[in-house]
Amino acid sequence: MVILIILIPMxxxxxxxxxxxxxxxxxxxxxxxxxxxxFSVIADDDSVHADxxxxxxx
Amino acid sequence: MTTGPLLPVTASPDPGTGPELCFxxxxxxxxxERVLAHIGGQQRPMCCPGCAAVANLxxxxxxxxxxxxxxxxxxxxxxxxxxxxxxxxxxxYQAIAIDLFDDPVLQRAFVAAGxxxxxxxxxxxxxxxxxxxxxxxxxxxxxxxxGVVAAQVNTLAARLVLRWDPAxxxxxxxxxxxxxxxxxxxxxxxxxxxxxxQGQQRRRLAEMVVAGLGMMQVMMYAWPIYIADxxxxxxxxxxxxxxxxxxxxxxxxxxSAQGIFRNAWRGLRAxxxxxxxxxxxxxxxxxxxxxxxxxxxxxxxxFDSVTMFVFLLLTSRWLEQWVRGHALAMTGRLxxxxxxxxxxxxxxxxxxxxxxxxxxxxxxxxxxxxGEVIPVDGRIVEGAGPVAEALLxxxxxxxxxxxxERVLAxxxxxxxxxxxxxxxxxxxxxxxRILRRMDQAVAERAxxxxxxxxxxxRFVAALLLITLATALWWCWFxxxxxxxxxxxxxxxxxxxxxxxxxxxxxxxxxxxLARRGLLLLDGHALETLGRSRTFVFDKTGTLxxxxxxxxxxxxGTPVERRPLLAAIAVALEAHQPHPFxxxxxxxxxxAFPVLGVQPVxxxxxxxxxxxxxxxxxxxxxxxxxxxxxxxxxEADGNLAADGRTVDAVVExxxxxxxxxxxxxxxxxxxxxxxxxxxxxxxxxAGLRARGAHVALLSGDRPAAVAFLARQLGIDDAxxxxxxxxxxxxxxxxxxxxxVVMVGDGLNDAPGFGAADVAVAVGRVTQALARGAGAIVxxxxxxxxxxxxxxxxxxxxxxxxxxxxxxxxxxCAIPLAASGWLTPWEAGLGMSLSSLLVVVNGMRPWSS
Numbered sequence: 001m002v003i004l005i006i007l008i009p010m011x012x013x014x015x016x017x018x019x020x021x022x023x024x025x026x027x028x029x030x031x032x033x034x035x036x037x038x039f040s041v042i043a044d045d046d047s048v049h050a051d052x053x054x055x056x057x058x
Numbered sequence: 059m060t061t062g063p064l065l066p067v068t069a070s071p072d073p074g075t076g077p078e079l080c081f082x083x084x085x086x087x088x089x090x091e092r093v094l095a096h097i098g099g100q101q102r103p104m105c106c107p108g109c110a111a112v113a114n115l116x117x118x119x120x121x122x123x124x125x126x127x128x129x130x131x132x133x134x135x136x137x138x139x140x141x142x143x144x145x146x147x148x149x150x151y152q153a154i155a156i157d158l159f160d161d162p163v164l165q166r167a168f169v170a171a172g173x174x175x176x177x178x179x180x181x182x183x184x185x186x187x188x189x190x191x192x193x194x195x196x197x198x199x200x201x202x203x204x205g206v207v208a209a210q211v212n213t214l215a216a217r218l219v220l221r222w223d224p225a226x227x228x229x230x231x232x233x234x235x236x237x238x239x240x241x242x243x244x245x246x247x248x249x250x251x252x253x254x255x256q257g258q259q260r261r262r263l264a265e266m267v268v269a270g271l272g273m274m275q276v277m278m279y280a281w282p283i284y285i286a287d288x289x290x291x292x293x294x295x296x297x298x299x300x301x302x303x304x305x306x307x308x309x310x311x312x313x314s315a316q317g318i319f320r321n322a323w324r325g326l327r328a329x330x331x332x333x334x335x336x337x338x339x340x341x342x343x344x345x346x347x348x349x350x351x352x353x354x355x356x357x358x359x360x361f362d363s364v365t366m367f368v369f370l371l372l373t374s375r376w377l378e379q380w381v382r383g384h385a386l387a388m389t390g391r392l393x394x395x396x397x398x399x400x401x402x403x404x405x406x407x408x409x410x411x412x413x414x415x416x417x418x419x420x421x422x423x424x425x426x427x428x429g430e431v432i433p434v435d436g437r438i439v440e441g442a443g444p445v446a447e448a449l450l451x452x453x454x455x456x457x458x459x460x461x462x463e464r465v466l467a468x469x470x471x472x473x474x475x476x477x478x479x480x481x482x483x484x485x486x487x488x489x490x491r492i493l494r495r496m497d498q499a500v501a502e503r504a505x506x507x508x509x510x511x512x513x514x515x516r517f518v519a520a521l522l523l524i525t526l527a528t529a530l531w532w533c534w535f536x537x538x539x540x541x542x543x544x545x546x547x548x549x550x551x552x553x554x555x556x557x558x559x560x561x562x563x564x565x566x567x568x569x570x571l572a573r574r575g576l577l578l579l580d581g582h583a584l585e586t587l588g589r590s591r592t593f594v595f596d597k598t599g600t601l602x603x604x605x606x607x608x609x610x611x612x613x614g615t616p617v618e619r620r621p622l623l624a625a626i627a628v629a630l631e632a633h634q635p636h637p638f639x640x641x642x643x644x645x646x647x648x649a650f651p652v653l654g655v656q657p658v659x660x661x662x663x664x665x666x667x668x669x670x671x672x673x674x675x676x677x678x679x680x681x682x683x684x685x686x687x688x689x690x691x692e693a694d695g696n697l698a699a700d701g702r703t704v705d706a707v708v709e710x711x712x713x714x715x716x717x718x719x720x721x722x723x724x725x726x727x728x729x730x731x732x733x734x735x736x737x738x739x740x741x742x743a744g745l746r747a748r749g750a751h752v753a754l755l756s757g758d759r760p761a762a763v764a765f766l767a768r769q770l771g772i773d774d775a776x777x778x779x780x781x782x783x784x785x786x787x788x789x790x791x792x793x794x795x796x797v798v799m800v801g802d803g804l805n806d807a808p809g810f811g812a813a814d815v816a817v818a819v820g821r822v823t824q825a826l827a828r829g830a831g832a833i834v835x836x837x838x839x840x841x842x843x844x845x846x847x848x849x850x851x852x853x854x855x856x857x858x859x860x861x862x863x864x865x866x867x868x869c870a871i872p873l874a875a876s877g878w879l880t881p882w883e884a885g886l887g888m889s890l891s892s893l894l895v896v897v898n899g900m901r902p903w904s905s
Contacts, residue, residue, distance in 0.1 A: 008298055033211075
């Protein structure tokens with residue numbers, strides 16, 4: 001089972017990577033509000049995010 | 059929902075047969091000229107041009123998906139209050155003049171200005187937010203405005219964090235865009251505090267997730283070692299696994315468990331053995347023992363137990379704080395005690411302009427329209443009328459304030475436009491002084507030790523003694539095994555019943571109570587509610603509704619004659635600034651919706667007595683009984699024969715009344731009744747039945763207080779108290795054990811600080827919520843009764859868990875101390891015990 005010598009350090013690195021990624025996302029505020037973003041998926045109008053900086057039509 | 063048709067959220071259960079409803083706000087569409095809007099490819103009925111304008115704008119900006127995603131109808135746009143104009147849980151607010159949003163003085167309170175060339179950030183409280191789709195609509199609409207960098211809405215707290223480029227657009231324009239789609243915003247001044255709270259929330263989440271990741275991966279390394287038969291794995295492979303476990307346990311110990319160690323250290327230094335002390339000892343012992351084994355190359359390794367325990371502990375604490383965070387976020391929707399805007403009078407131009415209250419100076423003159431909250435302490439220079447000071451003094455009836463008299467910030471102007479000369483603003487106002495007294499009382503109050511904290515102190519002491527005895531014993535008889543067995547004792551002695559189960563119990567109970575309408579803001583409030591034997595209530599607005607209602611006594615008037623009498627009363631009372639004139643008018647108009655104001659002649663009002671006028675050639679009077687009865691001396695005899703009981707006379711004195719009559723005698727009686735809050739009688743009766751001491755401390759007139767106390771059977775009732783008197787009254791009652799204070803106004807605020815738990819009910823302002831341990835925004839006192847029951851049940855569950863912890867440790871510690879327990883069994887025992895106490899803690903109560 002020599003493969004363990006490679007696999008176990010790899011799993012350690014992967015776990016640390018996952019934790020680092022989570023910390024980064026958390027710092028960006030992605031987990032602050034878990035309710036409102038659900039609605040941007042339900043509404044099938046994606047233009048909001050596509051043309052954010054267009055002047056208002058009204 | 060995604061492919062569903064565009065349907066209005068209907069108010070009537072069957073839209074097919076009911077009246078036609080507005081597509082935007084689900085209000086009834088008036089007959090006559092139809093207003094239509096083209097939404098989603100169809101003409102939709104609209105109730106008013108206001109709704110149509112908003113709906114058209116939403117459609118034109120490509121946001122019509124809002125109508126599909128929403129779960130509640132929008133706010134009605136036309137001026138008069140529609141059926142759904144104020145949603146439950148939404149508080150009234152005073153709108154701010156649009157230009158003022160660009161005023162740097164106002165902006166100081168809620169805008170963080172960016173460096174030149176960078177975005178500014180504003181924290182705003184949103185109004186008329188109904189569901190998550192509203193947030194989506196607002197975010198989408200604002201992001202389309204030029205110059206907006208980011209717009210983020212928190213639906214629960216109804217808050218908006220807006221970042222924009224000040225070089226390209228002003229904040230006023232953005233708020234105007236918000237108003238265009240039917241919402242409104244006011245400055246949210248606690249934004250900076252909330253940013254700190256958010257930082258802490260992120261930190262807790264990060265600690266928990268790191269512990270979770272560590273736990274899962276460390277378990278992977280531990281598992282093969284548990285199940286491997288001897289010979290399956292080489293010693294080198296085992297050591298590799300253990301080293302990998304150490305690498306992943308290090309972040310858990312150093313980052314995730316930091317808070318636990320810091321709390322334990324703080325507790326030790328303050329000579330207070332809290333719950334975190336045994337946890338920290340157990341964690342350190344297991345970690346140090348594992349390190350020792352690893353260094354020696356043999357012996358048990360507990361990295362999996364360490365990470366799992368940290369993860370479970372942080373999860374149950376995070377859950378508790380998350381549930382409470384929901385409740386705290388809801389307080390953001392409460393109304394601020396004073397508005398942010400005032401109308402300043404320009405002495406030269408004789409005109410008013412909206413300014414920020416923070417920018418006012420002593421000596422400035424401001425105008426307060428009818429129905430608005432007075433923003434400053436000051437002296438009236440023009441106008442006179444009733445001012446409701448119930449929130450500040452507890453008086454149920456408004457006071458008449460004329461030229462030269464003082465008015466206080468936070469009171470409500472009911473009758474007439476008042477011009478006020480500013481005397482004190484913000485921190486110098488009476489309101490701020492009362493709130494400072496509250497904060498001071500909170501700081502001075504000795505905190506109650508929780509059940510589990512008290513048990514933890516005894517637990518640590520016993521554990522340390524046993525560990526010491528074990529270590530000495532084994533050092534004497536078998537020094538080689540001493541270290542391993544001592545560590546096993548520390549690992550197996552599970553402080554989980556103390557540390558895990560309490561937050562889990564509180565989280566479950568807090569969530570259950572939130573569904574019943576009581577929001578717990580303070581972690582200790584739940585435990586203390588169940589243990590308290592003394593309950594102090596405020597009167598006006600707490601046990602009563604605080605909103606006098608007019609009860610019309612027709613005194614046998616035939617039904618067909620009633621509209622005429624109502625018309626006469628309305629005509630006489632028209633434009634009268636008496637506090638109750640408006641209430642009478644409202645009550646009559648509710649009874650007779652088509653009442654118009656008819657002209658009267660020779661009206662004259664007698665100060666403090668009533669009004670006299672001629673209506674179609676006949677003299678009528680409305681006002682005090684003696685004043686009206688003087689029109690017909692012979693009719694006064696009827697009154698004595700009315701057979702009114704002593705109680706009724708007392709009640710009249712308490713509630714106030716007005717009569718309408720002519721020379722034919724007294725025709726109508728209006729009684730002003732401050733009705734009991736729903737659930738008040740049951741709550742007080744329930745508390746008394748359990749033998750609790752119930753006290754009524756009120757700022758209202760002693761007669762009114764005594765009347766209510768008799769009605770509810772409260773023996774200890776005191777009236778005419780100042781906020782400071784209330785504080786002293788509660789401090790005196792604290793001698794007999796923990797005190798619960800229930801109140802609604804700022805006059806209760808110092809008392810809130812002194813009580814062990816403060817419960818704010820009804821139309822609570824943000825300032826008061828700061829001192830409260832729990833709030834009941836809809837004012838249903840039945841929720842408070844439920845909270846007391848829930849609290850007792852939670853205490854029972856905590857006690858059961860403590861008993862279990864005792865039994866478990868009595869069995870496990872001797873086994874470990876005598877060296878019978880393998881590390882594997884110790885870990886399993888600890889996990890099962892944790893699971894048991896958490897499940898028991900979260901179990902719903904049975905009544």
